[in-house]
Amino acid sequence: MMRQSTEGAVGGSATMSAVVYDKPENFSVQQIAVPAPGPGQVRVRLRRSGVCGTDIHLHHGEFSPKYPLVPGHEMAGVVEAVGENVQSLAPGDQVAINNRLDCGECAQCRRAMPMYCTNLIDHGVTAQGGFAEYVVVPATRCHSGKGLTLDQLVFAEPMACVMHGIDVLGVVPGANVLVFGAGTTGLLLAQALQASGAASVTVAAPTASKLDLASNLGIDHVVQIYRHDPAAGDQELKALAPDGFDIVVDATGSPNVIARTIDLTRSGGTIFLYGMASENAQITLRPFEVFSRQLTIKGSFTQAFSMERGLAMLSSGRVRVDQLLTHRFELSDYADALEAVRNDRSCIKAVIAQGDN
Ligand SMILES: [Zn+2]
Ligand SMILES: [Zn+2]
Known part of the structure; x- marks a missing residue:
């Protein structure tokens, strides 16, 4: 029947x-x-x-x-x-x-x-x-x-992926977090990080209108960066975290951006690869730096047991998607x-x- x-x-x-x-x-x-x-x-x-x-x-x-x-x-x-x-x-x-x-x-x-x-x-x-x-x-x-x-x-589905990311990351309360990228994932993740114990979240991206939107959504700091001059913006970012950020998130998948995350992460901090890079993209990494600075590199893949919590974030208004x-x-x-x-x-x-x- x-x-x-x-x-x-x-x-x-x-x-x-x-x-x-x-x-x-x-x-x-x-x-x-x-x-x-x-x-x-x-x-x-x-x-x-x-x-x-x-x-x-x-x-x-x-x-x-x-x-x-x-x-x-x-x-x-x-x-x-x-x-x-x-x-x-x-x-x-x-x-x-x-x-x-x-x-x-x-x-x-x-x-x-x-x-x-x-x-x-x-x-x-x-x-x-x-x-x-x-x-x-x-x-x-x-x-x-x-x-x-x-x-x-x-x-709901991108939000579930974000909540899985929060699970994998294990945000330390009070963390100072930098998120590269102001697309859907960057903006959802930045809001979820603020709702999950971060003391300060900065979003860095090239498009001014997306940064304005991030500000409207209540993101603590926004910094404009430039695709063809990746180092521009670094000064502003370093002023926000002179010893480096506790967590630096890549929500772009761009190898150029990912390569910059290491330098902006404080010793003992975490680099979080959330954006989807192309399957064969590569970056150069100095293993000695990961070793001597006790860096952690984490990835987050799709979602698991996180649909309901993602929906709860949307229902409560902790994460806003209206714009x-x-x-x-x-x-x-x-x-x-x-x-x-x-x-x-x-x-x-x-x-x-x-x-x-
Ligand atoms: Zn998707
Ligand atoms: Zn199975």
């Missing part, structure tokens, strides 16, 4: 629009079959799907995508039909989706490391993602979006959305929007 809402109900042979890649850099908006929810699963009518840097990497075939691929891993929508044995959700419920379906049984899952699940189903990378009208996922991967607008809810959603596109304009994420400096978060808020 499958329950489904009467409004917008779809039958077994119905089709839906979706962005489909058949190989790297080659996609079209096609009609594909609407998936049916099996036992324990729900079909969600997608309303907002975030486009992010990961989708650019996927566009070029990085991160081992499976073809045909419907990308999109930041999904928010409304439950439209539920399969057998689903008790927790009903048609009409507004939800954010955890796109990563770890198995719970492999050695990594049993060691509380679901990020490295060997049987992972990864919606938007190895299974159908959010740039479509509908998606089917287990009910267990849906998180209630009650009290949040769809424009807020679409930040971050800058660009909206129709499903049919996916190429324009990719272009905005890639090249439009004014773009913070772009979404594929289907229907009103």
